[in-house]
Amino acid sequence: MVLHGYFRSSASYRVRIALNLKGLQAAQVAHHLRKGEQNAEAYLALNPQGLVPTLETDDGGLLTQSLAIIDWLEELRPSPPLLPSDPWRRVRAKAFALAIACDIHPVQNLKVLARLRRLGIAEAEVQAWAASVNRDGLTACAALLDGEPGPFCFGERPTLADICLVPQLANARRFGVAVEAFPRLIAIEQACAGLAAFRDAAPDRQPDAE
Amino acid sequence: MVLHGYFRSSASYRVRIALNLKGLQAAQVAHHLRKGEQNAEAYLALNPQGLVPTLETDDGGLLTQSLAIIDWLEELRPSPPLLPSDPWRRVRAKAFALAIACDIHPVQNLKVLARLRRLGIAEAEVQAWAASVNRDGLTACAALLDGEPGPFCFGERPTLADICLVPQLANARRFGVAVEAFPRLIAIEQACAGLAAFRDAAPDRQPDAE
Structure with missing residues (x-):
């Protein structure tokens, strides 16, 4: 998996924590938000919102929105759960x-x-x-x-x-x-x-x- | 159930659609956002964000955030599902x-x-x-x-x-x-x-x- 993000983006930070809690690895590709790299045409093809993060899955799927990505990680690897059981x-x-x-x-x-x-x-x-x-x-x-x-x-x-x-x-x-x-x-x-x-x-x- | 909302609030509108799709009933209590009623002390006790909607469950639970409420309705009544099966x-x-x-x-x-x-x-x-x-x-x-x-x-x-x-x-x-x-x-x-x-x-x- 490849995580497209930015070190200071708090939405990217959320996905990094979730990956770590699940014991999953993802290569990181940085897009410098202050330089506007998220608005480059090549990046917009990955994420039409021009936002980070985007998670590229091993079969080439493109996942956007940190909370949707985290839900997907939860389905991929249910343990440890990231939501309370109650x-x-x-x-x-x-x-x-x-x-x-x-x-x-x-x-x-x-x-x-x-x-x-x-x-x-x-x-x-x-x-x-x-x-x-x-x-x-x-x-x-x-x-x-x-x-x-x-x-x-x-x-x-x-x-x-x-x-x-x-x-x-x-x-x-x-x-x-x-x-x-x-x-x-x-x-x-x-x-x-x-x-x-x-x-x-x-x-x-x-x-x-x- | 009681849905605290406002006719024009699009977050309340989402929950109304979900309730209808699930065939669930909720009494509506309106809080006039343009008059600031969502910031009244009594409402803040229900929803500390001072936002609508809030769903009051039959056992007195207070649910906030439209997407969390809709997820909860999905657990309460799984059919018809509100997410794709794939x-x-x-x-x-x-x-x-x-x-x-x-x-x-x-x-x-x-x-x-x-x-x-x-x-x-x-x-x-x-x-x-x-x-x-x-x-x-x-x-x-x-x-x-x-x-x-x-x-x-x-x-x-x-x-x-x-x-x-x-x-x-x-x-x-x-x-x-x-x-x-x-x-x-x-x-x-x-x-x-x-x-x-x-x-x-x-x-x-x-x-x-x-």
């Missing part, structure tokens, strides 16, 4: 993941920040937009974990929820959000940092890291 | 749905447009932002259907992909996008309009329609 926890873990993947990440990604700059918004306001989207989103995420004892988001093992949370916390820090305001989320991040699958997927450990 | 089509249907749910909808919803207005962006530019997010997103969606014969997005029956597409096309029209530019998507919309499950879920047929 149906109630399972739906809450999915909702938590989607709260990040739909309502935080796309509203603070490079594409949206570039749109803001094109409208003439000053850089300080652009950064404040991204910080506030992260802050508001993480506040809701913390509330969605109400009643969950840990150490991970939904129980004793990492799930899709943790896979989405850890990269988003990295983004939040990059935008200057005081993440200590979310002690429960930070405790989860620390639990994840105890696992090589998470550590090895971190942006600064990727071949294209700058 | 694994390759299944992952592509999920990716198509996520391309809308992550990369179009949240970048043009009320919350983001309100943020733009607070930055002093003129109304014409705000509308142009929403139109362009829809246009770019639907262009990618059309490409993601490459090789699929129809009549629905992924085969002979409606799936999660159609459930996300139809409400998004309604949004695109509201923002003045010339949707005829996407003949394949319009043909799918017409196929869906042949089904009562889709027609009955339309915004103008809801009790809170204005």
Whole structure:
């Protein structure tokens, strides 16, 4: 398999964690988002959205959208499972993941920040937009974990929820959000940092890291 | 079950279609988004994100995020299935749905447009932002259907992909996008309009329609 991604893309980071948790290997091909390489014609043929990641399967299939890719990995290799076995926890873990993947990440990604700059918004306001989207989103995420004892988001093992949370916390820090305001989320991040699958997927450990 | 929603919310619209396709009933409680009712303390206790929809289950469970709710309905009542049985089509249907749910909808919803207005962006530019997010997103969606014969997005029956597409096309029209530019998507919309499950879920047929 080949993972087309970018070291700092949090959607690519999610897939890297999932691959590692499943013990699956994928060669990495980097597309430099800040240089616009995701908009090259050759890449758009792989991913019409011009987004990373794309997973190329061994038989040449092209999978897009990090959460769909992770579901596919779950079908390919069911163990260890990336969702809780209890149906109630399972739906809450999915909702938590989607709260990040739909309502935080796309509203603070490079594409949206570039749109803001094109409208003439000053850089300080652009950064404040991204910080506030992260802050508001993480506040809701913390509330969605109400009643969950840990150490991970939904129980004793990492799930899709943790896979989405850890990269988003990295983004939040990059935008200057005081993440200590979310002690429960930070405790989860620390639990994840105890696992090589998470550590090895971190942006600064990727071949294209700058 | 109780569905907390808003007639014009496309995420609520998705859940209404899924409930109808499954033949499930839910009482509707409307929260007027333009009046900010989703930010009332009582509603935030149901949904910490302050977003619609929320599904209250018969045993008092609170489910958030439309795609997680639809997955839960799929577990509750597996027939008719809302995903293709073929694994390759299944992952592509999920990716198509996520391309809308992550990369179009949240970048043009009320919350983001309100943020733009607070930055002093003129109304014409705000509308142009929403139109362009829809246009770019639907262009990618059309490409993601490459090789699929129809009549629905992924085969002979409606799936999660159609459930996300139809409400998004309604949004695109509201923002003045010339949707005829996407003949394949319009043909799918017409196929869906042949089904009562889709027609009955339309915004103008809801009790809170204005």
